[in-house]
Amino acid sequence: MQFSKIGIVGCGQMGSGIAEVAAKAGLTVIAREINDELLSKGKGRIEKSLAKAVEKGKLSAEEKSTVMGRIKFTTGIGDLCGCDLVIEAATEDIKTKLGIFIELDKVCKPEAVLASNTSSLSITELAAGTSRPGKFLGMHFFNPVPVMKLVEVVRTVATDEQVIQAAKGFAEQVGKVPVLAKDGGGFIVNRLLVPYLFDAITVYQNGLASREDIDNGMKFGCGHPMGPLELNDFIGLDTMFYIGEILFEEFKEPRFAPPPLLKRMVQAGFLGKKTGRGFYDYRK
């Protein structure tokens, strides 16, 4: 089993990154968004990322247009009918994702594999909404997709072994390192990362140290590329809040519960880098 035509549903930060790395690897990509405005934003994101690569001499201008030419942008879900693998990267909301998979199940060919890029929802629950749980799995990429090397390949009890092997092969083809996880809340990375990021918010809230010193502690003491408060901002405080709620619901362990300060910041509309304010001020 090999994938040559890839569908991407949702062309936000994650979806556009996945579309970019797949097209760079020579694959044909159909990227779908719900309206023209979001679609052109997604296209712009890929253009900008490739232009940066050209600027740095990593890609020629000619290669950039070849890569862009491999991506077809559409608002019609029916255009994904010929895809071998469709990766959903829509909003982290179970109803939205289930709705998408019900539609994909209808329009995609029976042998097509469906994958979700969810970071915390149950892959099994999403698969159960389709008629093809054997051809359904999680493929969790990391932000920024063109830079981060990891893909979590997530199997449910129903996923066919050959689908897992094909997904691992696809991840390697697009330059990533696949790791295999069972469908347990947060998979590998968020299961470990979320309590750490929440702890950083709690110690900041309790006045242990300044935000800069908390971040510098982990950057210079442990060699992390970003400190935990900066990373919360980078992922998005609303996303962190949703992930925490889902993991807390699953495990009922306090370490997964979103800290009160995080909740207040989300209520205030301070969602991190994307809105200009989070633990840091990005407006300048």
Ligand code: CAA
């Ligand atoms: N697209 C393409 N390339 C990008 C990029 C983007 N969005 N952002 C950065 N880069 C590239 C830069 O061009 C640069 O490339 P070169 O080294 O070839 O010049 C390289 O990445 C480093 O970037 P910068 O010099 O601009 O900045 P930096 O050294 O501070 O690195 C960073 C930026 C890569 C984001 C780094 O800070 C980092 O690794 N941070 C941690 C990110 C992380 O942990 N992500 C996972 C979040 S968890 C998640 O995604 C899952 C979830 O479910 C919540």
